[in-house]
Amino acid sequence: MRIPCPLCGTRDRREFWYRGAAVDLERPAPDAGVEAWDDFVYLRENPAGPTRELWYHEGGCGAWLVVERDTVTHEIGRVALASEERS
Amino acid sequence: MRLAGRGLIDRSKPVAFEFDGARHSGFEGDTLASALLANGVRVMGRSFKYHRPRGVLSAGSEEPNALVTVGAGDAREPNVRATMQEIHEGLQAWSQNRWPSLGFDLMAVNDLAAPFLGAGFYYKTFMWPRSFWEKLYEPVIRRAAGLGALSGQAGGERYERAHAFCDLLVIGAGPAGLMAALVAGRAGADVILADEQARMGGRLLAETYEVDGQAGHLWADVVLAELDALPNVRRMGRTTVFGAYDGGTYGALERVLHHSGRRPRGAPVETYWTIVAKRAVLAAGAIERPVAFRNNDRPGIMTAGAVRAYVNRWGVSPGQSVAVFGNSDDAHRTARDLLAAGVHVPAVIDSREDAPESRDFELRRGAVVCDASGRRGLEAVTIRTAQGEERIAADALAVTGGWNPTVHLTCHMNARPVWRDDIACFVPQEGAVPGLRAAGACNGAFSTATCLREGAAAARAVLEELGRTVRDEPLPEAEDDPYRIAPLWAVSGKGRAWLDFQNDVTVKDVKQAAQENFRSVEHMKRYTTQGMATDQGKNSNVAALAVLADATGRGIPQTGTTTFRPPYSPVAIAALGAGAEGKGFRPERFATSHAASIERGAPMIEAGLWYRPSYFPRDGESDWRQSCDREVGYVREAVGVADVSTLGKIDIQGKDAAAFLDFVYSNMFSTLKVGRVRYGLMLREDGFVMDDGTTARLGEKHYLMTTTTAAAGEVMKHLEFVHQGLQPDWDVRFVSVTEQWAQFAVAGPKARELLDGILDAPLDAADWPFMSCGAVSVGGIAGRLFRISFSGEQGFEIAVPARYGAALFDILTDRAEALGGGPYGMEALNVLRIEKGFITHAEIHGRTTAFDIGMGRMVSAKKDCIGKTMSERPGLLEADRERLVGLKPINADGRMLAGAHLFREEDPPVRENGQGYVTSVCHSPMLGQMIGLGFLKGGSDRHGEIVKMWDGLRGVTTLCEVTGPVFFDPDGGRMRG
Amino acid sequence: MRFSGLRVLKEGLTGNRGWTPHWRDPDPNSDYDVVIIGGGGHGLSTAYYLARDHGITNVAVLEKGYLGGGNVGRNTTIVRANYFLPGNSEFYSHSLKLWEGLEEDLNYNVMHSQRGLINLFHSDGQRDAFARRGNAMLAQGDDAVLLGRDELRPMLPYLNFDDLRFPIYGGLYHPRGGTARHDAVAWGYARGADRRGVDLIQNCEVTGIDIEGGAVKGVQTTRGAIRAKKVAMVVAGRSSQVAALAGMRLPIESHVLQAYVTEGLKPCIDHVVSFGMGHFYISQSDKGGLVFGGDLDFYASYAARGNLPGVEQVMEAGMALMPMIGKARVLRSWGGIMDMSPDGSPIIDKTHVDGLFVNCGWNYGGFKAVPGSGNVLAHLIATGTHHQNATGFRLDRFRTGRGIIDEEGKGSQHNLH
Structure with missing residues (x-):
């Protein structure tokens, strides 16, 4: 698997660290309640198909990336910097 | 039998080799199989289950029978295909899976018991009595099973791994592959052409057809010469592309030295390649399938394509009198090649009623071979025609049941191949692997001309996609015969007819599987072991599923195939894991004091990737405890020096650094004054709890964080995530400076005295209270000093740029020794911290909360932080959670063990009664007894209670008093003083 | 038909013509007491124990592919009970006891081989952690022996004792640990359930779960609607998709785990050996292939296939630990879809829908749990109460923080295990 890092170009999966669903970017307010926090930390869509997820270019530029990827075909779509994806 | 004047071997270069201790001779260019055939050796192996004598079936990597062991000692290589092993001077090969010899194998008794050893028999028996499975049945089965044997030794030969990148990877160098490489190469694309054979050309080397008006192999040589002259084309011979992976990545194995007896120093025998290709053309050819009939596994029976390869490429005939059996024109082609080579062909048995006539040989149309005799080598075949059965003497039989395109790589990404009725085989699904196209025989194109055409077309399509200009060039002239085949999988009749030769799976077995309702092709495979041998059913799976389809009344496409998995042909673990032997497994990190520690005789222990000294032995000390106690004494009574550089150090700067730290730590850092240090807890x-450590405020917008040695990388990732992912607008940056600074703990009542002796300006006590930090100069070198303590004594940590670390360590230890102290290692460090109740990852082991370790109040109520909300889940705040306590045997000589469990004094030690466990223990020189830290249910409220420490593994039970976790100097006066 | 050596002999003498189907291929009825979604190891054993222990035989197991085609047919076959946290400890102990005697119970040779399992440790800290584990195993009534380096050497002479990057300090030996023939486990349970009247329905994919008034009423399938009083979702890597049919989201991510087998070799590895520093475990099958695996590929996947970095890290660990296997050739690699839970431990529980049960979160350790999982889920379905050895696998433990079972100590968040 190869991931096109927006800063470094396309690199082998070996350079990246996987974190999981991009849900992790949507941190609720501290007082958002049990449901919101359970959703944020634990419950997952876990789709068989296209998904958005977080990868860290650990062996490269150190950027956290939001990667659109298909969990069935492993095809990789759009890749963006997590820092820009949020704002 | 060697044929005069034929073949592509070099008859001027004889090669001597041994098989089972007997000396033989062949020629350069021979494989072990061709050379053994030339020497009249017919039996080359034994089958897996019935130990039937077997000869070579094929001429390629799909060989199921002729598996041998090559080499000796730690270079011994089991299960080598004789068809792929090139002979070289001094080659030694042995047959395997037989006892005592290949000719006389006692395990062949299994063949007589065959009626009882059918599909899945072992699931139905060996169940009584129960204890006999491990004691009797399994050991006997294990000894009988298996093929070759490993040497049991390590590291005899070198393996290597390498990476390559290209525009176009061409897999297979037969007519389609050569043409694809040529077209792409001429257009200037960066091409890699890989082929598993030593000599490129594929079937052009094995057939007699002409290409472009010359012999096929000569045309191949001309193309190869042109490719070699192109700087943008790399040729990789003896290289099997074994797997297709995501992102245009292919795994390949290059057999670098197996064809040679030489082992130049440092040279690998095999190299595992990762090839990243923008596009790939699969031109892997096809594999011929035999036909199943009674006793079709006799030595001397082989595929027709293999017979032609032996005759045409290696100048060898498998026999004096070679009959041919098949269901397509290939049978006729084979007979013609044999006759042209002067080999007697007693008959061609063609199952097709409408087979074309021939005057060149005795043709039996609409006939089948239904039995074969000759246990150690074929003597005769029985044929069945409309007129009845007839016996024909022959010492070899060439069989063709048709060709199976080598679709394997196209299925590695889960696509299934597509059945084509007209040519009775599976072909690749288009687009099965992104960027890969199939061309030639592997795509179901069986004439030379269509192979050339598809190869060229595939290359042109690739070039267009890559934006290169394509010239239209005429294709070379070549044979374009139609492929006329009438499906024939198995000849009906009594007896055993083999499908999977190696695993001894017969038509009966597949039918029995269907009868027992193992109707799914996957069930049939798993129940009969069809296709699970070393060849993965390359020449038998399709026939087996055809038999299954017939037995279950379904069509072949409805029956479907089993899953094709990488690797295409087996790859040595040593190749895929090259470089990891010994210390190569993980990087080694050395502190700047490493050499000095070794010089002092310190045993070094692993701490993450780092090495740290365990203790520094002195003459006269007989065990580590003595050294450790002495080193603890240095710190408690004089001054000790320890290298703490392995702790993670992260430099944090920016306008929002303070807010950021407030967010990642549970406690407050924005309130920390410049020049001060604070202990932080990270959730x-x-x-x-994720990690802990001290963080110093070096400036208004500048902090230096320390992490534990183990968690440094994890914390760095975490900080970057919190910043980029959660707070991207904050102005803060981090960089790991772990390697940039060497840092040493200087601890003990004489620590200040030591430092005053080396610092360019002495320390003013008022400026350096506990938990302060600042810049210092040592020998003119700008350094940093932190007044922190992990020992409970007055302590400092001094940091200098790493290049001065070794020198500073020497100075510090010299000074310390002059003051009655010296260096201390991890053992003493651990004792010092346990006496003080300081935690490490033994306590913050991933399952503990701030509440559990008695630091609940460090989760600041004034602000949000990572982990705060979830740390307040009700289950994490219950009073009966296991919480950190100190433990002290009630008898001074009581023994404690980390990993022991805690129970109430009166309770038996069973799970239901569990109260907690012990995490860290040591012998405390200060208390003169063992002490420990552990977790106890509701522990913070149970100080003073007596509990039972139980270690059933080591047979130790000790009554302990529950205490607070701090055993020594509980109010911290020594640390602050 | 009862299987025995005598039967094999008799059939052998009469041309093996008398063998009958291992199980029937019934069409689905319109109505069942219990429908189990998923014909893998766990689903089949659930059906078996419903029939055997609770007399509930009006049961259908719905399988979208072929029986045993999921992870029960693509694992490294290890059977053990060496867990140490309450919740896991008693469950795996219970499961191992069911393994012991499974052949007689099922009248099927699943080749459960208690050849012994050894977990190696490589530092004082790891030894302490394994000591804690071993003591927990003993306190549970199971077996464990702490071996030093010198005791280990004669048992596993082929390990790299001399220059391994992380030296071998010793090992935790679990003599009752071992392996079993994975497919046979699925087939044995399938045959056992079928013989007790359970309908095993293959090529039947569930496309909907019918819920009325907060209670489950049945399922929609590619072979029609089926009514059921109770429905259990036992679909491992596909748990999230099936649960979604009931409007649920689970604390599960699906990942690919690769495993490997080499060509057949004469016996060279007699135990199951596990190398913690490299996340590597290996045993040798009775056919002679070395069966081994390692860590996840580490990305969400339903592809049931992996990539080369995953391959390499396993091979590297093998070469580091036991370089004598270097010349063994990898014959086949494959991938399974692992239902990874946040704390690395499973979920066997009721759901918010009456009569709908969930069994998932087996991470990469579901095979050894096959007997236990089916046994306790059958108990839950039949009685409505949790089995005494499976009270900890609650669905709500993440929400409440109560009873999180994090064996590895890596945390209770996704992608740490």
Whole structure:
């Protein structure tokens, strides 16, 4: 698997660290309640198909990336910097 | 039998080799199989289950029978295909899976018991009595099973791994592959052409057809010469592309030295390649399938394509009198090649009623071979025609049941191949692997001309996609015969007819599987072991599923195939894991004091990737405890020096650095004054403790964080995530400076005295209270000093740029020794911290919360932080959670063990009664007894209670008093003083 | 038909013509007491124990592919009970006891081989952690022996004792640990359930779960609607998709785990050996292939296939630990879809829908749990109460923080295990 890092170009999966669903970017307010926090930390869509997820270019530029990827075909779509994806 | 004047071997270069201790001779260019055939050796192996004598079936990597062991000692290589092993001077090969010899194998008794050893028999028996499975049945089965044997030794030969990148990877160098490489190469694309054979050309080397008006192999040589002259084309011979992976990545194995007896120093025998290709053309050819009939596994029976390869490429005939059996024109082609080579062909048995006539040989149309005799080598075949059965003497039989395109790589990404009725085989699904196209025989194109055409077309399509200009060039002239085949999988009749030769799976077995309702092709495979041998059913799976389809009344496409998995042909673990032997497994990190520690005789222990000294032995000390106690004494009574550089150090700067630290630590850092240090607790978002450490404020917008040695990388990732992912607008940056600074703990009542002796300006006590930090100069070198303590004594940590670390360590240890102290290692460090109740990852082991370790109040109520909300889940705040306590045997000589469990004094030690466990223990020189830290249910409220420490593994039970976790100097006066 | 050596002999003498189907291929009825979604190891054993222990035989197991085609047919076959946290400890102990005697119970040779399992440790800290584990195993009534380096050497002479990057300090030996023939486990349970009247329905994919008034009423399938009083979702890597049919989201991510087998070799590895520093475990099958695996590929996947970095890290660990296997050739690699839970432990529980049960979160350790999982889920379905050895696998433990079972101590968040 190869991931096109927006800063470094396309690199082998070996350079990246996987974190999981991009849900992790949507941190609720501290007082958002049990449901919101359970959703944020634990419950997952876990789709068989296209998904958005977080990868860290650990062996490269150190950027956290939001990667659109298909969990069935492993095809990789759009890749963006997590820092820009949020704002 | 060697044929005069034929073949592509070099008859001027004889090669001597041994098989089972007997000396033989062949020629350069021979494989072990061709050379053994030339020497009249017919039996080359034994089958897996019935130990039937077997000869070579094929001429390629799909060989199921002729598996041998090559080499000796730690270079011994089991299960080598004789068809792929090139002979070289001094080659030694042995047959395998037989006892005592290949000719006389006692395990062949299994063949007589065959009626009882059918599909899945072992699931139905060996169940009584129960204890006999491990004691009797399994050991006997294990000894009988298996093929070759490993040497049991390590590291005899070198393996290597390498990476390559290209525009176009061409897999297979037969007519289609050569043409694809040529077209792409001429257009200037960066091409890699890989082929598993030593000599490129594929079937052009094995057939007699002409290409472009010359012999096929000569045309191949001309193309190869042109490719070699192109700087943009790399040729990789003896290289099997074994797997297709995501992102245009292919795994390949290059057999670098197996064809040679030489082992130049440092040279690998095999190299595992990762090839990243923008596009790939699969031109892997096809594999011929035999036909199943009674006793079709006799030595001397082989595929027709293999017979032609032996005759035409290696100048060898498998026999004096070679009959041919088949269901397509290939049978006729084979007979013609044999006759042209002067080999007697007693008959061609063609199952097709409408087979074309021939005057060149005795043709039996509409006939089948239904039995074969000759246990150690074929003597005769029985044929069945409309007129009845007839016996024909022959010492070899060439069989063709048709060709199976080598679709394997196209299925590695889960696509299934597509059945084509007209040519009775599976072909690749288009687009099965992104960027890969199939061309030639592997795509179901069986004439030379269509192979050339498809190869060229595939290359042109690739070039267009890559934006290169394509010239239209005429294709070379070549044979374009139609492929006329009438499906024939198995000849009906009594007896055993083999499908999977190696695993001894017969038509009966597949039918029995269907009868027992193993109707799914996957069930049939798993129940009969069809296709699970070393060849993965390359020449038998399709026939087996055809038999299954017939037995279950379905069509072949409805029956479907089993899953094709990488690797295409087996790859040595040593190749895929090259470089990891010994210390190569993980990087080694050395502190700047490493050499000095070794010089002092310190045993070094692993701490993450780092090495740290365990203790520094002195003459006269007989065990580590003595050294450790002495080193603890240095710190408690004089001054000790320890290298703490392995702790993670992260430099944090920016306008929002303070807010950021407030967010990642549970406690406050924005309130920390410049020049001060604070202990921080870091939580994961789930509310459990992730790591701890001290962070110093070096400036208004500048902090230096320390992490534990183990968690440095994890913390760095975490900080970057919190910043980029959660707070991207904050102005803060981090960089790991772990390697940039060497840092040493200087601890003990004489620490200040030591430092005053080496610092360019002495320390003013008023400026350096506990938990302060600042710049210092040592020998003119700008350094940093932190007044922190992990020992409970007055302590400092001094940091200098790493290049001065070794020198500073020497100075510090010299000074310390002059003051009655010296260096201390991890053992003493651990004792010092346990006496003080300081935690490490033994306590913050991932399952503990701030509440559990008695630091609940460090989760600041004034602000949000990572992990705060989840740390407040009700289950994480219950009073009966296991919480950190100190433990002290009630008898001074009581023994404690880390990993022991805690129970109430009166309770038996069973799970239901569990109260907690012990995490860290040591012998405390200060208390003169063992002490420990542990977790106890509701522990913070149970100080003073007596509990039972139980270690059933080591047979130790000790009554302990529950205490607070701090055993020594509980109010911290020594640390602050 | 009862299987025995005598039967094999008799059939052998009469041309093996008398063998009958291992199980029937019934069409689905319109109505069942219990429908189990998923014909893998766990689903089949659930059906078996419903029939055997609770007399509930009006049961259908719905399988979208072929029986045993999921992880029960693509694992490294290890059977053990060496867990140490309450919740896991008693469950795996219970499961191992069911393994012991499974052949007689099922009248099927699943080749459960208690050849012994050894977990190696490589530092004082790891030894302490394994000591804690071993003591927990003993306190549970199971077996464990702490071996030093010198005791280990004669048992596993082929390990790299001399220059391994992380030296071998010793090992935790679990003599009752071992392996079993994975497919046979699925087939044995399938045959056992079928013989007790359970309908095993293959090529039947569930496309909907019918819920009325907060209670489950049945399922929609590619072979029609089926009414059921109770429905259990036992679909491992596909748990999230099936649960979504009931409007649920689970704390599960699906990942690919690769495993490997080499060509057949004469016996060279007699135990199951596990190398913690490299996340590597290996045993040798009775056919002679070395069966081994390692860590996840580490990305969400339903592809049931992996990539080369995953391959390499396993091979590297093998070469580091036991370089004598270097010349063994990898014959086949494959991938399974692992239902990874946040704390690395499973979920066997009721759901918010009456009569709908969930069994998932087996991470990469579901095979050894096959007997236990089916046994306790059958108990839950039949009685409505949790089995005494499976009270900890609650669905709500993440929400409440109560009873999180994090064996590895890596945390209770996704992608840490």
